[in-house]
């Protein structure tokens with residue numbers, strides 16, 4: 381599907397809420413499948429990625445029903461998944477593939493697992509290597525670096541491991557394997573990444589301690605079912621935050637957004653750029669922090685985004701680049717080489733597609749440099765089947781002269797199924 385976005389000359393004024401957090405929705409289905417008892421998940425993200433997680437766990441013998449945004453999971457307990465009779469398909473979802481690999485490494489059966497064309501190009505050695513140190517037996521394509529994977533379940537050993545990439549998916553895969561290990565696993569994380577796995581495992585009765593940069597995982601006897609409420613996804617809210625910042629005289633309030641500190645780099649960076657943005661009504665929900673975000677049209681200025689903040693805003697870099705295009709001066713994004721192995725090579729796709737709209741944006745080895753304030757005009761652009769690229773282009777098009785045609789625009793269904801209806805309602 382292609383989509384035409386016209387520039388909005390009107391100010392955006394609205395109170396809105398965004399769909400559930402993708403990372404937390406995946407984990408809610410996975411961990412409640414491994415817990416004893418029945419879990420109700422409220423606010424679940426009805427996006428293609430999270431539906432892939434449901435489909436995989438159904439094939440592993442878990443009973444899962446889904447109506448509106450409520451999911452019911454009848455958990456099997458840690459050791460009662462059953463061997464799937466067919467290959468598991470994660471679609472476009474790296475989180476499903478990498479976290480499941482950790483779980484499946486410790487089962488008493490063999491699983492074959494694959495995904496779409498993009499997934500089959502994304503690095504899997506980053507999970508296979510540490511899991512193999514625990515005794516996992518995983519065979520991948522191209523010398524064990526790529527999916528499809530064959531995972532022969534084994535008894536796993538505990539280990540001490542220092543992360544070599546800043547990746548919550550890799551950390552989570554090791555933590556999930558450690559639930560089945562023969563002792564305490566200690567993971568050292570030089571740069572902190574999102575900690576939803578730590579929070580939700582503890583919420584369901586596991587024993588995970590974070591001490592400084594170390595995460596200490598003691599295998600629990602079992603996990604126990606408990607109702608899970610998923611907050612709105614800050615990664616989805618980010619698109620509307622930037623829309624309000626760049627469309628004249630706008631004022632939006634986005635309610636019920638997850639504001640876990642490991643995810644709020646976008647707020648820190650935008651405030652640094654001069655955004656009129658407040659986080660209000662902060663409260664705790666199932667171990668996670670949730671708040672409302674109020675944002676007004678602002679005069680933005682360029683900044684440098686680098687170092688430890690990168691994992692806290694890694695998924696928001698495409699839309700942050702849009703904010704930078706409307707800022708005064710230059711924005712430099714560094715240390716973001718992880719963007720090259722996302723759903724698309726997001727350094728190249730952001731640079732190439734926004735140049736078509738007239739942006740002054742250049743690629744560097746580990747990020748990009750954007751000089752703001754250039755006149756942007758509508759053009760034909762391509763999503764590269766990457767949901768966050770499609771949405772960033774659409775938001776930019778709202779504040780651009782003329783019409784923008786986004787090719788393959790329906791990939792937004794991965795994380796934000798009604799995205800274009802939201803835009804039209806603004």
Ligand code: S3P
Pocket residue numbers: 402403404475546547548549550552574694695718
């Ligand atoms: C995610 C972790 C991040 C993020 C992805 C979701 C997660 O990936 O980009 O969208 O749910 O753990 P990496 O772990 O590869 O950085």
